[in-house]
């Protein structure tokens with residue numbers, strides 16, 4: 001399987017399915033003609049097996065019907081499997097498109113909604129264009145052949161029957177349009193309900209702590225009630241449509257019997273011909289019924305598909321893997337913000353940075369401090385190029401990062417955040433995630449970095465050791481343990497630049513010491529920007545940058561800044577509690 005999910009070859013599956021479809025349809029539609037012949041033989045020679053004709057015809061027909069049944073079974077099997085293949089491809093392509101989108105896209109589109117597109121909409125569209133299409137093609141072919149055969153058997157009767165088709169088609173078109181609109185709204189409502197459930201289940205600890213389970217259930221119930229109302233409208237439309245088509249079918253059969261009886265009475269038709277005609281009319285009726293359900297499913301699929309195409313075709317606002325790659329040998333890791341102005345795309349009216357400038361020399365440690373909400377984490381997001389500044393430049397070794405390949409840029413940057421996110425897999429896999437090619441990472445490499453990150457000892461105490469699964473987002477580990485795993489992960493990545501966000505909460509003395517020691521080892525020989533919450537970090541940094549009112553207001557060593565009588569840093573130190581461990 002390739003990354004785009006196109007490794008699973010369709011090969012001759014679709015032509016084969018169409019072949020089986022043709023064979024089964026021809027056999028099904030030739031049956032009424034031959035059955036008419038059988039009736040005529042019985043009718044004209046009721047007592048004898050007219051020279052063995054009846055036996056031969058019946059045996060021959062049984063064999064042909066058997067082949068028809070086998071061809072039909074093969075058609076259903078092939079269409080269903082290729083349907084699943086299409087759904088798989090759609091899902092992989094959709095995830096590939098979603099994961100390439102810029103981070104601002106995820107600020108506006110909720111996870112639950114995207115998951116719903118990935119699971120429900122793809123299934124609806126996939127079913128609509130495969131199994132449903134196959135049934136529709138079969139119904140269409142049978143209806144066309146049936147109509148042809150009706151004309152062949154009795155042009156007179158056929159013309160009479162088909163005069164009712166045009167009004168029925170108009171009703172079908174109106175119904176189709178209505179259903180398509182309804183499906184889009186239903187899928188959107190379903191996506192909102194999934195979004196709510198996903199968020200509440202993902203944050204069950206908060207829901208539980210506030211005792212909001214019943215309130216959340218009520219909210220979810222009202223969202224699914226909306227889906228139910230829409231489903232009721234859809235069911236009503238379907239019921240009316242199917243009821244009307246069923247009624248029309250029966251009325252048509254009745255009128256055929258009426259008119260056919262007259263034709264038989266005037267010797268213009270044999271009983272076998274009338275029987276054949278009736279069977280064809282019945283098949284055409286069944287096929288038209290099949291076509292109407294095909295049409296319903298098709299418009300539902302297209303309704304679901306509208307949002308899918310939008311997502312599949314969306315071009316990310318920021319490039320994903322294109323641009324200049326700097327030479328690894330001469331790469332220093334010098335960072336510079338020059339007169340940067342920035343506001344988040346979701347809230348363009350709120351400026352975060354105004355004329356923000358900061359230079360971080362290669363191999364140095366810069367501590368960034370500032371009041372809560374001043375934009376410290378935003379500095380990290382801009383360096384990772386998760387967002388682009390509105391104006392000004394951010395450069396790496398003198399090169400504007402907008403010219404650089406973002407994937408390459410991120411491969412040179414390691415991050416350890418306040419609350420590191422781990423994946424629900426083993427500790428070894430979480431650590432190996434830091435490498436370019438995780439599957440090539442050996443157990444020794446994992447253990448080595450875990451050792452340096454002061455994680456190996458606690459991991460070995462777990463019965464499953466490095467194979468211990470950490471739970472969703474690492475929920476089965478403590479804060480200090482998660483941090484040390486994240487440090488090991490960053491060590492394995494071995495980046496030139498490190499962006500650290502220290503934990504705001506104090507760990508117990510032992511954990512504090514182990515995490516600090518691991519961080520010190522991680523920082524060695526790299527360009528480091530650290531969002532500092534500990535006094536020791538600030539004191540050990542080469543420079544401290546104070547962020548206030550959207551720009552760097554003070555810059556220097558801890559003691560220098562502290563000595564300024566009216567300095568912002570001095571005030572910040574008095575006001576904000578830094579962890580003194």
Ligand SMILES: Nc1ncnc2c1ncn2[C@@H]1O[C@H](COP(=O)(O)OP(=O)(O)OP(=O)(O)O)[C@@H](O)[C@H]1O
Nearest residue numbers: 107344346347352371372373374375376377378379
């Ligand atoms: N994705 C976003 N979309 C819109 N506004 C955002 C987004 N992320 C953060 N903000 C806003 O940007 C401002 C700066 O946030 P940021 O997280 O960078 O602050 P901070 O200094 O790191 O805060 P703290 O010390 O509390 O973690 C805040 O006012 C915040 O509300």
